[in-house]
Amino acid sequence: MKTFRLTTNAFKGLGKNKMRSFLMMLGIIIGIAMLSVILSITQGANKKIMVRINNFGPNAIMVHSGGGKMRGPSSVSEANLTQQDLHDISSLEGVKIVAPFQLEPGMPIKYQDQFTTTTVVGAMPNWAEAWRRGVSRGEFIQTDDVELLRKVCVIGETVKKELFANSNPIGKELLIGKVKFKIQGILQKRGAGPGGGDFDNLIVIPFSTASRRLMNQPKYIAMMRVIVDDPSHLKSISQQISRTLRSNHHLASDEEDDFRLRSSTQIVKMIKGVSNTLHIFLLLIAGISLVVGGIVIMNIMLISVSERKKEIGIRKAVGARSKDILLQFVLESLAITLTGGILGFIVGIFGVKIMEMISSTPAVISWETLALAFGFSFIVGIVFSVQPARKAARLDPVEALR
Amino acid sequence: MNFIIQAKDITKTYSKNGSITVKALQDVSVDIEKGEFTAIMGASGSGKSTLMNILGCLARPTSGEYFLDGENVNHLSDDDLAKIRNRKIGFVFQQFHLLPRTDALENVELPLLYSDRSDISKLAQQALEIVGLADRIHYQPAELSGGQQQRVAIARALVNNPEIILADEPTGNLDSRAGLEVISVFQRLHAEGKTVILVTHSPEIAEHADRIIRIRDGKITGDERVQSPLNAREELQNFPEETEVTP
Numbered sequence: 001m002k003t004f005r006l007t008t009n010a011f012k013g014l015g016k017n018k019m020r021s022f023l024m025m026l027g028i029i030i031g032i033a034m035l036s037v038i039l040s041i042t043q044g045a046n047k048k049i050m051v052r053i054n055n056f057g058p059n060a061i062m063v064h065s066g067g068g069k070m071r072g073p074s075s076v077s078e079a080n081l082t083q084q085d086l087h088d089i090s091s092l093e094g095v096k097i098v099a100p101f102q103l104e105p106g107m108p109i110k111y112q113d114q115f116t117t118t119t120v121v122g123a124m125p126n127w128a129e130a131w132r133r134g135v136s137r138g139e140f141i142q143t144d145d146v147e148l149l150r151k152v153c154v155i156g157e158t159v160k161k162e163l164f165a166n167s168n169p170i171g172k173e174l175l176i177g178k179v180k181f182k183i184q185g186i187l188q189k190r191g192a193g194p195g196g197g198d199f200d201n202l203i204v205i206p207f208s209t210a211s212r213r214l215m216n217q218p219k220y221i222a223m224m225r226v227i228v229d230d231p232s233h234l235k236s237i238s239q240q241i242s243r244t245l246r247s248n249h250h251l252a253s254d255e256e257d258d259f260r261l262r263s264s265t266q267i268v269k270m271i272k273g274v275s276n277t278l279h280i281f282l283l284l285i286a287g288i289s290l291v292v293g294g295i296v297i298m299n300i301m302l303i304s305v306s307e308r309k310k311e312i313g314i315r316k317a318v319g320a321r322s323k324d325i326l327l328q329f330v331l332e333s334l335a336i337t338l339t340g341g342i343l344g345f346i347v348g349i350f351g352v353k354i355m356e357m358i359s360s361t362p363a364v365i366s367w368e369t370l371a372l373a374f375g376f377s378f379i380v381g382i383v384f385s386v387q388p389a390r391k392a393a394r395l396d397p398v399e400a401l402r
Numbered sequence: 403m404n405f406i407i408q409a410k411d412i413t414k415t416y417s418k419n420g421s422i423t424v425k426a427l428q429d430v431s432v433d434i435e436k437g438e439f440t441a442i443m444g445a446s447g448s449g450k451s452t453l454m455n456i457l458g459c460l461a462r463p464t465s466g467e468y469f470l471d472g473e474n475v476n477h478l479s480d481d482d483l484a485k486i487r488n489r490k491i492g493f494v495f496q497q498f499h500l501l502p503r504t505d506a507l508e509n510v511e512l513p514l515l516y517s518d519r520s521d522i523s524k525l526a527q528q529a530l531e532i533v534g535l536a537d538r539i540h541y542q543p544a545e546l547s548g549g550q551q552q553r554v555a556i557a558r559a560l561v562n563n564p565e566i567i568l569a570d571e572p573t574g575n576l577d578s579r580a581g582l583e584v585i586s587v588f589q590r591l592h593a594e595g596k597t598v599i600l601v602t603h604s605p606e607i608a609e610h611a612d613r614i615i616r617i618r619d620g621k622i623t624g625d626e627r628v629q630s631p632l633n634a635r636e637e638l639q640n641f642p643e644e645t646e647v648t649p
């Protein structure tokens with residue numbers, strides 16, 4: 001009851017000197033606003049990463065032909081993975097699916113008088129399972145399509161939209177390069193692909209048809225998608241694949257890999273590496289403004305203890321104990337920092353909304369951010385008021401009333 | 403005898419930088435009965451305020467013993483002294499000492515804030531009624547006359563129903579009419595059984611008490627009964643009309 005009364009009094013006290021209260025709050029408002037913005041953006045980025053990982057597949061490893069640094073998918077021209085590689089990887093423990101595919105980006109497509117270019121993928125039937133992506137209409141590539149080198153295809157939504165607008169493309173024939181293919185299905189919509197590009201802008205045809213009829217690569221495989229049973233084994237299986245391929249390709253120990261492996265862990269590293277330094281920098285600024293805000297509060301309070309000597313004397317004369325005075329000053333500081341924290345959070349939310357509108361930065365405003373804003377305001381309120389509060393509590397009442 | 407205040411050989415010395423020492427009180431002994439109305443007189447610097455602060459448990463004597471309501475308070479902790487000030491003592495000061503930018507009601511509530519009472523605003527309102535300010539409860543000190551401010555301070559002193567009211571020159575900053583009004587409140591509290599101790603420079607004001615104690619240079623030099631104390635209420639009724647100007 002007593003503490004409750006002191007608390008309401010502390011908040012009431014804010015209104016008695018509005019300008020000073022506001023100045024004391026300013027640093028906290030700025031610090032908490034920045035903190036809220038950073039947390040919202042970080043959470044937005046994390047969410048984006050999660051979506052990317054999910055699109056990539058949390059339990060997938062991509063095997064690319066050709067060595068060197070990371071870049072986009074390997075095209076059929078650099079294919080160097082063999083049937084032996086495919087066989088050996090398939091027999092590794094913990095490997096669930098290995099889906100080999102050929103890939104050629106930017107192939108010219110024609111339907112009647114409509115032209116477009118797209119990525120053409122030559123896939124086995126298990127491509128659908130490996131990408132967890134089948135058809136929304138029609139039929140995917142079947143085993144006998146591959147065996148019989150059929151000239152059939154499944155098209156992505158983007159291709160469909162560009163060539164057929166709203167009409168039904170199933171059963172129609174289009175030209176990939178100079179070869180006629182019959183459309184037998186529409187791929188499920190996916191949006192962003194593992195590299196962030198449009199994953200609906202592609203055409204899937206049978207693996208054998210691609211190798212022999214379209215891309216002239218009867219021997220080597222451009223890429224493989226490996227699905228493991230347990231995502232926690234990604235790393236060890238990646239290492240085994242790497243060892244298998246190096247030995248199959250007769251690479252000496254001082255030679256570089258002539259293939260590349262990618263998994264979701266690397267993607268996370270890549271994306272986080274860019275944003276982390278920026279976030280640490282911004283967090284630093286938020287931290288500095290909170291500390292500066294705290295020091296401002298401390299100094300103004302130290303001055304106000306001298307100004308308010310009489311009040312402290314009066315309170316002690318009517319029965320306030322030293323700890324009551326201590327509590328009063330801490331509560332007054334908390335009233336400032338918590339109000340400042342709430343205002344800062346609101347300012348931060350506005351900032352985030354504006355950023356979302358201007359630069360379409362993905363942001364997530366969460367309860368955790370509010371809780372952290374509150375927590376930091378609380379800590380600053382306590383830490384920086386202890387010294388002035390103790391100074392006030394120690395005042396001798398007779399001296400104070402003089 | 404039922405003494406509410408028993409001070410034995412109280413000495414208070416102030417030392418500055420450890421060298422010069424001021425003996426504000428020297429071997430002062432006072433016994434005050436429950437329900438007495440005592441005036442303390444003495445020249446400036448004689449030690450009146452020092453004595454009041456010790457009697458009110460706001461300061462500790464350098465030596466000597468002080469029994470309040472039969473309890474030796476010398477060895478009590480600061481927190482216990484605060485509790486005693488809250489429950490047994492009401493202070494009234496020359497400079498009123500009200501909280502600025504805080505209305506009369508909240509000022510009077512202040513001692514209750516540090517008590518366990520829950521009916522705070524009702525008690526504060528009653529106290530303001532006693533001092534005749536029921537119609538001013540939401541006025542801030544700056545909106546009240548000196549006499550009214552001092553009556554708010556008295557309401558604050560009596561709101562927690564203490565045994566003892568200690569008033570250090572409560573009329574010092576008031577004109578004679580406002581001063582008499584304040585004294586009449588003390589006389590009424592005295593009539594209701596409260597122990598009142600009043601410091602004053604003015605011999606006329608002192609004549610309203612039952613007893614006058616005189617101090618000089620930190621020592622008691624006189625202690626006498628007042629044969630027939632003046633009655634402030636009667637004086638107020640006879641008070642010349644033209645001087646009745648609100649300060």
Ligand SMILES: Nc1ncnc2c1ncn2[C@@H]1O[C@H](COP(=O)(O)OP(=O)(O)OP(=O)(O)O)[C@@H](O)[C@H]1O
Nearest residue numbers: 416424425426444445446447448449450451452453
């Ligand atoms: N904190 C202090 N430090 C040093 N000396 C002090 C202190 N407080 C009081 N004194 C001295 O003690 C003596 C008594 O002071 P006190 O305030 O009790 O006088 P007083 O009788 O109340 O005077 P007045 O009528 O002017 O209020 C004075 O000489 C004063 O200078």
Ligand SMILES: [Mg+2]
Nearest residue numbers: 450451452570
């Ligand atoms: Mg004095």
